[in-house]
Every structure is written in C-alpha cells, then in structure tokens.
Amino acid sequence: IFNVRVQINDQADGACWTNLKEAREYAEEKFRINGVNLSKEDPSWLDRSYDFRITVNAARVYQDGGGPCFGYTDIRLVTFAKVNEHYHLASGYEEFAALLQNDNFNKFIIERIGKFFAEMK
Numbered sequence: 001i002f003n004v005r006v007q008i009n010d011q012a013d014g015a016c017w018t019n020l021k022e023a024r025e026y027a028e029e030k031f032r033i034n035g036v037n038l039s040k041e042d043p044s045w046l047d048r049s050y051d052f053r054i055t056v057n058a059a060r061v062y063q064d065g066g067g068p069c070f071g072y073t074d075i076r077l078v079t080f081a082k083v084n085e086h087y088h089l090a091s092g093y094e095e096f097a098a099l100l101q102n103d104n105f106n107k108f109i110i111e112r113i114g115k116f117f118a119e120m121k
Contacts, residue, residue, distance in 0.1 A: 002048040003039040004031050004077075009053060012105070014060035016069035019106040023054055026110060030117045050079045050092065054113070056105055068102045075112050093120070 006027045008020050028038055031052070039049060058071025076094040080087045095112060099105060 001035060001037060002050060003037045003041070004050045004052050005039045005041065006031070007051050007053045009055035011055070011057040012059070012069075012071065014058075014065050014069065015104055016058035016060065016071060017056040017105045017109065019109070022106075023109050023113060027052055027054065027113050030113070034117070034120075050077050052077050054109065056109065058099070058105060061100075068100055069104055070100045071105070072096060072098045073105060073109060073112065075109075075116060077116070 006024050008024055010017060010020055031038060041049065053074070053076050055074040056071065058069045058073075061067035061070050074094070074096050077092045079090050079092065081090040082088075093116060095116070097108075097112070099108065101108070
C-alpha cells in the first residue's frame with residue numbers, strides 16, 4: 001500500500017479547462033478503488049508516497065479571448081528519491097501533450113486520467 005496526493009496545477013485561461021474538481025475527484029476515486037491511500041502530505045516526507053500531478057497550461061489563441069484553446073497538458077506520477085543525501089524527483093509515469101482544440105481540454109484530461117489507470121493495471 002502506498003500514499004498518493006493528487007495535485008492540480010491550473011494555468012489555463014479563457015475557459016480552456018473548467019472541470020478541475022471533476023478531474024481531481026475522478027483521480028482520487030480511481031486511486032481509492034485500487035486500494036491506494038490518499039494523502040495531503042508532501043511525498044518527500046512520507047515513505048512510499050507519490051504526487052499525481054495534473055497540469056494544464058492553455059489560453060485562447062486570439063487576443064480578444066476567442067478562437068481555439070492552445071496549450072499543453074502534463075499528467076505524471078512522481079516521488080522523491082534520496083541519493084547521496086539529496087532528494088531527487090523521480091517520475092514513474094508521465095504523459096505530455098500539446099493541444100489546439102476548438103473546445104476546452106476537459107474531456108481530454110478525463111480521458112488521460114482514465115488512460116493512466118488503464119496502463120497501471
């Protein structure tokens with residue numbers, strides 16, 4: 001059994017990502033179903049602990065706030081490993097995608113979270 005803290009990093013403007021709560025709750029529930037303990041603690045302080053990080057950085061293409069959303073998404077599972085008395089970030093999973101979509105990134109993020117859990121089985 002290990003611990004996971006789900007972290008959301010919202011750097012999206014122009015309504016390019018609006019379902020943050022849904023994404024967090026979906027990821028947390030999938031971890032619970034798989035027997036993982038959820039944590040609020042920084043994983044560098046707990047043994048067998050990880051961060052599940054969901055990052056979206058996006059904005060509408062045109063200055064007037066119109067047009068498609070352009071940006072990137074980054075979903076990763078990371079932990080900290082101590083090597084020679086120094087902590088290093090270690091990634092167990094990472095998926096980065098650059099996107100240009102007329103709609104927002106909501107559906108894409110939920111699909112990517114689902115893909116993570118499908119690949120981890």
